[in-house]
Amino acid sequence: MLAKYIERILRARVYDVAEETPLDFAPNLSKRLGNAVYLKREDLQPVFSFKLRGAYNKIALLTERERASGVIAASAGNHAQGVALSAQMLGITALIVMPRTTPEIKVNSVRGRGAETILHGDSYDEAYAYARQLAEQKKMTFIHPYDDPDVIAGQGTVGMEILRQKTGSINAIFVPVGGGGLIAGITAYVKFVRPETKIIGVEPDDADCLNQALKARSRVTLKQVGLFADGVAVRQIGEEPFNVVRDYIDEVITVNTDEICAAIKDIFDDTRSVAEPAGALALAGLKKYVEVTEASDQTLIAIESGANINFDRLRYVAERAQVGEHRELLLAVNIPEIPGSFLNFCRLLGNRNVTEFNYRYFDAGQAQVFVGVSSSGSGADKAELVNQLQTQGFQVLDMTANDLAKEHIRYMVGGHTPCQLDEIVYSLQFPERPGALLGFLSALGGRWNISLFHYRNHGAAFGLVLIGLQMPKAESHAFEACLDELGFGYTEETENPAYALFAGGNKM
Template sequence: MPQSYIERILRARVYDVATETPLTPAKLLSKRLGNQVWLKREDLQPVFSFKLRGAYNKLKHLSAEVRGRGVIAASAGNHAQGVSMGAARLGCDATIVMPRTTPAIKVDAVRGWGAKAVLHGDSFDEANAYAQGLTAERGLTFLHPFDDPDVIAGQGTIGMEILRQHPEPPAAIFVPVGGGGLIAGVAAYVKYVHPQVRIIGVEPEDAPTLHAAMAAGRRVVLDEVGLFADGVAVRQIGKETFRIARQTVDDVVLVSTDAICAAIKDIFDDTRGIAEPAGALALAGLKHWVAREGAEGLSLVAIHSGANVNFDRLRHVAERAELGERREALFAVGIPERPGSFLGFCKALGKRQITEFNYRYADHQDAHVFAGVQLTGGADERTELVQRLETKGFSVLDMSDNEAAKLHVRYMVGGHAAGVEDERLIRFEFPERPGALLNFLTGLGKRWNISLFHYRNHGAAYGRVLMGIQVPDAQRAELTDLLTQLGYRFWDESDNPAYRLFASAGGLT
């Protein structure tokens, strides 16, 4: 790694506004995992995120003349707040272009620091393109959120602090990855001082920017990225950040949404702090890596990168955390439709607590119940429980990893519809903006009847919709073509067993 980055990090001007955050032991999780787990608490920064470091360092290295003309950034969250606070401290005019889907809490935070918030487009890419146009039009200086040496150096001060605060070099440091500014800065410093320390990047399964680039040996543009961990929802790793990562990053771990939710709960249990999804990403990766490697007795650090989470999103986090930790299982269970069957089912479960039970009479032979069961022994206990129920004569379908079941069907159990023909079940993601549903229905037109509809809002940029549409077999290809043209992400769930058991028009046929 070039000496220049070490010098940049050592000379970084971050502490005018940022604080040296603590390295906190996660005692409960350490005991559970059999390793010493530490959390680098960047959620305790004045803007509740590490992004302040890089943004301010970049601003500080601009000349007074350049700052006097004003700066501009495109961001949907933490970079926006870092630029806004840094600009306020330096007396610099700042314009932040944010997607119209940005939650009000983040827009208000930007304006609270005195920056001008401009809402444009429905995605970061649209906001970024508009910001680039304003940059040239108004003579402003664009502040990139990650692919800039001064930004990388500012984030690299976190690595410097970890090595200073930890009594000995840790075995590994887990770093959340979006555009790569944080992992590039941390890895550049740590690998120079202690090359034996493993640097492990962590990404969501639905936004693997660095993982895909490492596999291809070059930067790639992802077709789409998931938005649950919106702080790392980037379609392409930065050019400079990838150059550094290729030389310094040892591994990249991918984790599920449920695993992220479980890590949010772990952080709360140990610190009583609430992490945003991207903020808990590194800890989710640490847990995954420990299980995969069978690691024991190691000192491991996870960077808790931020806490800018909408309160209403916590509903979704709470629902999925137990599943992510394998402390809850969701089953569809076939029970004979006769007195005493439910009692027999409960006895088969033993002393395990039922967390959810949904049922409605369907016919006189078999009942199909949607049940949540609390676990203490993880995935192995889940497998053993399925086998136990089956030996007792119950038919069991494990739906713990069935996305449609977890998002929609569990709330819809109420019997099968009679007289509904040619029903196709489609799951959509709709942008959370005014008119999105109306635009979709207008595009769909009046050709096909909507026979089922369920909507779930999780406080994210995208809402989840499950829709039944009556489409004759001969017209299915036309429906698929039309849905593709409309541009919304969709999945055909017509053969999903959760739907077949609990909500289909034709029952199990």
């Protein structure tokens, strides 16, 4: 399996348009982690992503007849830009189908490289299906973003460059995984040339299609995927990539949103560049690997795969980075509703920086506060603070790992329900497109009363919604069927303590 890719990779025609990107030593990360950490800077490609390699290699190998008919692709960003630039360089007509939720900056970038764009559907899957349909109708060649040997070979040149740039021992290379084209190409080359080097895939914990496929020993389709790291939000690993990597990669690590945001900050601190969430994914996995295995004095390489991030998303990234570094704790604390109790509470916090403090009068006996405080980053520090507060009679609930608290509740504190509403609460991933809210409300058809609604836009292709509805529990299945039909990702949050304490009117 590996041998058949070596010649493909060596002959790959990527350097007509792609750059050989540097392998940069990360001094701050290396010192902090106790290992030699390097970043493979694919964010420095002309389209700010490695995707250009595979797209150009595939298109450059087309026959004259195929070139004359033009190429078509489906993508929400990086692959689209790679196909558009490749086609422009080779004088080929390109048509790109993009979801309607694609940020305007990415659509304009693709159009600026001479490609025609069609906006269709709210998700990649819908855009992909339509692009396949158009390819048949127009007799154009479909350029797959990852499930194609020529695309995989183009991405494999990243591995070839790494081994040329770092001739000494490499303990592990960490690779972001979406559809699997990049990790398949790197695995094929590195494991053939240096089989002792570990190849470790990294996925978001809410979009781990390779991780689940390896556990099942066959490809699986995830019911839904998280969209924060949209560049790797793929429901099923590619067939050809899975065939390449299943017997050769050493491990898959999953990371959460906070850990990805912390890795974006780490990359900025060392390089002054801003990675997109998928671009920082590999580094987040590298850090987790060091933490879990206590690795030291090793040479570790992370692929910084892209930098196509919207400026509006930086606010959200900054909010979550401190939690991802374990340097902010979010606590729900019960404080006696008597004069001087706040002062006593603040004295217990000592010299810690208070990052936020939310409170609203609700009960004559107890005050429930939502507080953020700085931390040294160690688990012992958190345990010490919680124990100190509890010893003084304060009830404490750790909210640091509670996504509902971080996404919504911290912005809603004080919004207790004034009476018993018998509401059921859901968090939704909401598409960012004109008319999305109207379409959603129309689909509900006035069947249930909306008792709570909180929405956040953080510059991505989706927004985050917390919704409460007054409905009998038996009707929740009908509501969920409505969400399934709309294609919204959702989680019921009625029993989530963050909601119960700060929006539902319960007490600790």
